[in-house]
Amino acid sequence: MSSHTESRFAADVYGERLERAVELMRVAHLDALLITPGPDLRYLIGSAAESFERLTCLVIPADGATPSVVIPKLELASLSGSAAGELGLQILDWVDGVDPYQLVKSTLHAGSRVAVADAMPALHLIPLAQSVSGLPASATPVLRELRMIKGAAEIDALRRAGAAIDRVHARMGEFLAAGRTEAEVGAAIERAIVEEGHLEAAFVIVGSGPHGADPHHHVSERRIERGDVVVIDIGGPVEPGYFSDSTRTYVLGEPAPEVAAKFDVLEQAQAAAVAAARPGVTAASVDAAAREVLTEAGFGAAFVHRTGHGIGLSVHEEPYIVAGNDLVLRPGMAFSIEPGIYFRGEWGARIEDIVIVTEDGCESMNHRPHGLTVL
DSSP, rough: OOOOHSOOOOOHHHHHHHHHHHHHHHHHHHHEEOOOOOOOHHHHHOOOOOOOSSOEEEEEEEOOOOOOOOOOOOGGGGGTSSHHHHOEEEEEEEEEESSSHHHHHHHHTTOEEEEEEOOOOOHHHHHHHHHSTTTTTOOHHHHHHHHBBHHHHHHHHHHHHHHHHOOOOTTHHHOOOOOBHHHHHHHHHHHHHHHHTTTSEEEEEEEEEGGGGGGTTTOOOOBTTTTEEEEEEEEEETTTTEEEOOOEEESSSSSHHHHHHHHHHHHHHHHHHHOOOOOTHHHHHHEEEEEHHHHHHOOGGGGOOOSSEOOSSSSSSEEETTOOOBOOOOOEEEOOOOEEEEETTEEEEEOBBEEEOOSEEEESSSSSSOOOEEE
């Protein structure tokens, strides 16, 4: 990361998030949030600090007092790229021999109802719970509401991520060839992901032939053959940490008529879900839009996963586009729409775009053709 302006947003973005967190804490009847390193900390103050055995913890009080960062003195440099300084946060550094959990307690009022993020390591949660009364409540109602609705700067980052991964898919003819192993193709794609503007390749799936029927296949030493259907699911983060995630399906040589016909139904299902995504409908209804197309065609049993997942600073986050989720979609929500069909021992296919809910529909972050691409 060459500069803080690239690795995070402007400080006022984080200031607004902290203010909104306080509002939501009061609604949830919480007195303080404790946030350890990870996507939540990055979201709230722009810090990419890592979690170690020594405690780093952001303390956000609901009474409007200045938030604090309890941090080992030897980790102070990890805050240098964050917005902590510009926001005027109180920095409480500590050295070995000091009890950091008591330091957190010192920032809280007696009897406070304190909430922690789901991802806090037990390494820190247990001693915090022993030191701080009223812990732990869950911070999920606050953090989920904050992170689900993307602001303008986040949407711009997701657009850049989508364009970068589209450029990788546009180069797939360079990588996919009969005789190459999935691992060889995957390594070439990883390099291209970085070349096209990502910080790193977070994941690469090259599912050729029967491996395409495993939605979470990675790569293997299987050699790709003429006639293979190949699922390519790839993504990675762009500054300041927002992810791409896009799947397209390829075939080496002309597809068999049966394959082409089934894939056409999948393309219709994906388009139906995209068309269904708009404010005021439920997440479950978007899942149903894709599932109904496949079920009516007789392929319902071949669609073995949810239609989508939220995305942002994490590859998978709220909202989840799945049956039974009655969450009502609102503008700013970002998620994948990725129905798939899988025929065990034969082949599989998936089409995935990231979309963001707008005032009257949704905007796709990905613009590569959806059809079965012949190479």
